[in-house]
Structures are given as structure tokens and as C-alpha cells.
Amino acid sequence: MxxxxxxxxxxxxxxxxxxxxxxxxxxxxxxxxxxxxxxxxxxxxxxxxxxxxxxxxxxxxxxxxxxxxxxxxxxxxxxxxxxxxxxxxxxxxxxxxxxxxxxxxxxxxxxxxxxxxxxxxxxxxxxxxxxxxxxxxxxxxxxxxxxxxxxxxxxxxxxxxxxxxxxxxxxxxxxxxxxxxxxxxxxxxxxxIPAGARRGRFDDGFGTLLRGQPPLEPAHGVEVVHFVARRPFHPMRLHRALDVLLDGVVRTRGRVWVASQPDVALWLESAGGGLNVGNLGPWLAAVDDWSGVDPGRRAAASATWDPRYGDRSQELVVVTATAAPGRITAALRGALVTDEELALVDELEFVDPFAEWHDEMEEL
The missing domain is CATH 3.40.50 (Rossmann fold)
Incomplete structure (x- = not known):
């Protein structure tokens, strides 16, 4: 037994x-x-x-x-x-x-x-x-x-x-x-405990970030910021923008796409004043063989597939306590590459502060 x-x-x-x-x-x-x-x-x-x-x-x-x-x-x-x-x-x-x-x-x-x-x-x-x-x-x-x-x-x-x-x-x-x-x-x-509870099960990082359909309207000063974008972050500007997630924020979770690492999906997670960045693995756009990929992920990627970027995208969910949601959105929006940078993205050399952070989410 x-x-x-x-x-x-x-x-x-x-x-x-x-x-x-x-x-x-x-x-x-x-x-x-x-x-x-x-x-x-x-x-x-x-x-x-x-x-x-x-x-x-x-x-x-x-x-x-x-x-x-x-x-x-x-x-x-x-x-x-x-x-x-x-x-x-x-x-x-x-x-x-x-x-x-x-x-x-x-x-x-x-x-x-x-x-x-x-x-x-x-x-x-x-x-x-x-x-x-x-x-x-x-x-x-x-x-x-x-x-x-x-x-x-x-x-x-x-x-x-x-x-x-x-x-x-x-x-x-x-x-x-x-x-x-x-x-x-x-x-x-x-x-x-509802039927959809975790009971020890894990998300793979590529699933929904709004698990359980949390309320999105503000209440008692608490809000949810759902940030999505279809262009990469400039790595240094994103690095500078992260401070906005460490003050008055309870939780940040999500997938990040930086211009310096176009084939890798990064996982960003913060709580209070602590932050981790980890490596989720490749975007499907960088994978030739999808046979070993979870069917749910394949279906979700196919439904939102971009002709140029494939499944690459930004998606972050931020639960705020006292932080201003507009300030968070503006900081993240300002960290995206500009139209000029996007046109030259394959030629530019970026300083990447995230290159050394891939081991930060390893368990103790």
C-alpha cells in the first residue's frame, strides 16, 4: 500500500x-x-x-x-x-x-x-x-x-x-x-478542496498564469497587473525596471523574452523584496521536433502563433499590495525594445545581466 x-x-x-x-x-x-x-x-x-x-x-x-x-x-x-x-x-x-x-x-x-x-x-x-x-x-x-x-x-x-x-x-x-x-x-x-486543486502537482511555466481565474478588478488597494507584449525586452532596461516589482508587490510570476537570448524563455518570479530569474527552456519557435512537447502547450502555442516570432511573447502577472499598477505597466513597457532596436535586433550586441542568473531558482 x-x-x-x-x-x-x-x-x-x-x-x-x-x-x-x-x-x-x-x-x-x-x-x-x-x-x-x-x-x-x-x-x-x-x-x-x-x-x-x-x-x-x-x-x-x-x-x-x-x-x-x-x-x-x-x-x-x-x-x-x-x-x-x-x-x-x-x-x-x-x-x-x-x-x-x-x-x-x-x-x-x-x-x-x-x-x-x-x-x-x-x-x-x-x-x-x-x-x-x-x-x-x-x-x-x-x-x-x-x-x-x-x-x-x-x-x-x-x-x-x-x-x-x-x-x-x-x-x-x-x-x-x-x-x-x-x-x-x-x-x-x-x-x-476543489477538483482542480494542485495536490502536489506543478505548472510547467508555459501554462496559464491566471490559475483559478483570480478576480482582476481592484479591491482594498490590491490589484492584478497582467502584462503582455509581443516584442522582446532590452535586457539592461528590463534589469533596471525590475525595482518596480520589489516595492509594494506581493507576487510577480511570468515568462520573459529578452533580445539577447531569443531562443530561451526565462521565468521571472518575485515576492516582496526577493526576486529570482530562471531558465524555462526553449521557445517552441526554436525547436524543430515537437513530438515530446506537452499537447496542451502545443495547442496554446499554435492558437497564438505569430508569423515572425512564433510563440515568443512577454507575459507577467503581478499582484500588488500598495504599488501603483500604472507605474509597473509603464516601467515594463519602457523596457521593451524600440522599433529601431527591433529592426536591428539581429545585429546589436546586448549586455545581458540575466546570463548569469539561470541557476538562481535551483532548490536548496
């Missing part, structure tokens, strides 16, 4: 994982403490029984590969995993793809009092004493936004209402049902 797992994530201090565990008779509760991971020490509890692990390499991937994955396969049945606050569920689910484990749900706990400030801030995880390993350069914003965005369900802790927080979560993750911790009914929450 394979393992069915519920992952419980969140930076907030909570006992939601224990409640999920109690609501599932016969399940096992697993929890890891990674505070001493840099020294190669991991503390793990299985139904309250502590084991201290010493790893040769103090990194998250080693913890997952050498302990959590074999543990889940060995346990079988139903398991609730309370993730260390420093962990995002997405890389954990990525690791689980190689074993016989089914993700039933990812539940993220969000603190009403601190989440929005964290999601728009610049603090590093290491500055909070929460770094997952030596050299962890992630920001708190990147972690809390990633935890909420990848969730199948969200539990809200803390008192009071914050309409701006609700508006952000509506746009960041419109599919995830949200419930108050004080009146939490775990079976009802898990049953409310």
Missing part, C-alpha cells in the same frame, strides 16, 4: 498539523526541526517519538532524500507531515514525485497579523534565524508567499479581519478554501 500524505506548512506558530492528525484516525504525525541543519543535525518526531539525525551534508535536499522520503515509503497508509517553518511545500512535493507517495492536500497556515507585512518585506530568512541551511538567501516574503500560493487549503490564525489580506489571497490562490483556526473543521476543510 502506498502512502497518502497531507503536508501542513506555514511560518506561523500553530498546532494545525496536530488537529489534522487527530481528525484522521490511524494516521501518523511526522515533524522535522531544521534549526540546526547547518551543523548537519535534524530532529524528527514520529507520533511524538524523537530521533536525532546526523547528516554528512546539512542541506534540505539531503534531509528529504535521506530521511523523509524513505520514512514515508516505510510508514505507508495515511501520514500528516508538519513541515518545518523554513520549508516551502513545492520543493517537498517535487521530491515526492520519485516515490510511491500521493499528496492528498497541502494545508498552509497564514497569520492575519503578520503575513501581509512579511509578504511585502525584505527580511532574509537568515536574519530571522529561520534559514534552512548555510547560504540560504531566501527572503521571508519568498517563503510565506510560496507556502500560500502552493496550498490546496488555507487556515487563518490571529484575531481580527484584514480585507487587504483577503483580497491578496483571493488573487494569489483563488482555488484554496480558507477557514478560521478558531472554528476549524478539518474534514470539512479537506472536503472543500
Amino acid at each position: 502506498g502512502t497518502e500524505v497531507v503536508l501542513v506548512a506555514g511560518l506561523a506558530d500553530h498546532d494545525v498539523a496536530e488537529e489534522v492528525w487527530r481528525a484522521s484516525p490511524g494516521s501518523v504525525l511526522v515533524r522535522h526541526d531544521l534549526r540546526d541543519l547547518a551543523r548537519g543535525v535534524v530532529r524528527r518526531w514520529v507520533d511524538g517519538e524523537l530521533t536525532v539525525l546526523e547528516l554528512a551534508h546539512g542541506c534540505v535536499s539531503c534531509t528529504l532524500r535521506l530521511d523523509l522520503l524513505p520514512l514515508l515509503e516505510r510508514l505507508g497508509g495515511r501520514v500528516v507531515v508538519h513541515l518545518d517553518p523554513a520549508l516551502e511545500p513545492e520543493p517537498v512535493c517535487l521530491a515526492l514525485r520519485g516515490v510511491d507517495v500521493e499528496v492528498r492536500a497541502v494545508v498552509t497556515v497564514v497569520d492575519r497579523l503578520t503575513w501581509l507585512a512579511d509578504a511585502t518585506g525584505e527580511d532574509a530568512m537568515a536574519e530571522r534565524g529561520l534559514g534552512a541551511a548555510e547560504g540560504d538567501e531566501r527572503t521571508v516574503a519568498q517563503v510565506v508567499v510560496g507556502q500560500a500560493e502552493f496550498a490546496d487549503a488555507i487556515v487563518l490564525t490571529g484575531v481580527g479581519a484584514d480585507p487587504a489580506l483577503d483580497a491578496v489571497l483571493d488573487r494569489l490562490n483563488p482555488l484554496a478554501p480558507r477557514r478560521d483556526r478558531r472554528a476549524l473543521d478539518v474534514p470539512e476543510l479537506l472536503a472543500a
